[in-house]
Amino acid sequence: MKRLIAVLDRHFGIITIFPAALCIVVIFGYPMGMNIWLSFTNKSMISKNVSFVGLANYARVLGDPVTWNALKNGVVFSLFAVGSQTIIGFAAALMIFSIKTRRVQTTVRNLLLIPWATPFISSVFIWRWIYNDLLGLLNRLLMAAGIILSPVPWLGTPGLAMFSVVARTAWFGTPLMMVSILAGMQSIPQSQLDYARLEGATTFQLVRHVIFPNVRGIVGILAILRTIWTFNNFGNIYSLTGGGPQHATETLPLLAYQTAWGQFLLGKSGALCVVITFFLAILLFVYFKLLRIKENVSL
């Protein structure tokens, strides 16, 4: 018994990670491995023959302008969606942080958290209704206010469609950003804030030199995780525009999905997935360098 405990104790690190590792390997490892293997074959759901084709799928994927268009859309989408979430989230957190009454502070925070708590499918209905061409809330409000004279097809015009998708994604994602940054601000030692105040710091200086350095790490990690999530996100775009009009909002996951389940080219789709992961790895590397975050053990 004693020996058993000693053994358990010695390997406690491995024992505690084991359940998580097992789940991930079974549920993710197999599909990922399959995807990578398929990317070197001409597997398709229309024909029975499968043969090894080397890098042919990669050549096709990288030589296709549709891929590069989807990459561009993905970068624009992630950049604007995550950028607006971070900036609005930080500003909102700062404003809530500066509310002095604790009760008001909590109430405002909770109310602003509501979009994050909205079920996905419910928010899809809301936003399709808001963006509706003829009878949508947005068009009716803008027309009632006299800003536009005729209804604008928010999801049917290439430039506007991207804007609409970004706005909806930011609406959904900003609350989490805000609440995490706020939690970071609230953990700043009161003495630091008091000291800065005694030294006669202006609000701007306080934010710049005390508050921002304290939450920079949180903002950085959140922005990274959000970027990955946004870049890979499928539902937000698919539910509003399905990638259209004319590929204007088609990002890489939508393209990969369309290739696999629209054209049934599993090999090509596998190659696309690997390419997406590769792009994200580059993106992450740049992020880590920019933010100068010390490489965390967990990452």
Place this chain on the structure above:
Amino acid sequence: MSIKAPRTKQLSGFIVRWILLVMLLVLAIGPLFWQLSTSLRPQSEYYDALTLFPRQWTLQNYIRSFQVTEIARFFLNSVFVTALTTIFSIIIAALGAYSLSRFEYPGKKLISRLILLVYMFPPILFVVPIFLIMFRLGLTDSHTGLILSYTTFSLPFALMSPAGWTERIML
């Protein structure tokens, strides 16, 4: 965060801040409020009325959804699946994150990189392979299958976000 500044400046800052906060609140809650308000209108009002509240209040839409669908059953399903998923993922992720931040063992770096890699792979492409795995395990159309896949999908994020905090816990 009170800063000694001239009274008027403080006041104007206060006003600007609250105007911005109210704008944010309208943006955040407005769409949901509109959905709630629409749900209480009769069909004839869906398209023509641009009023905050229904002109004619009705619960007809709610009554209909209870009649047409088994909404109570669906609700209980959701509660059940959510509760178990939360419990399992917290237990598994808390243990895993603790392990990643506290211990040194061969393969740790590899495991943490794999988690990040999994997180980076487009999730939509797991849908069909996971269906196939569940099918082979005989878990399709079951709560167990749903809970298992939800738990796993929540793991990469759940493992990465608390790792930073568990490191800070003083022993």
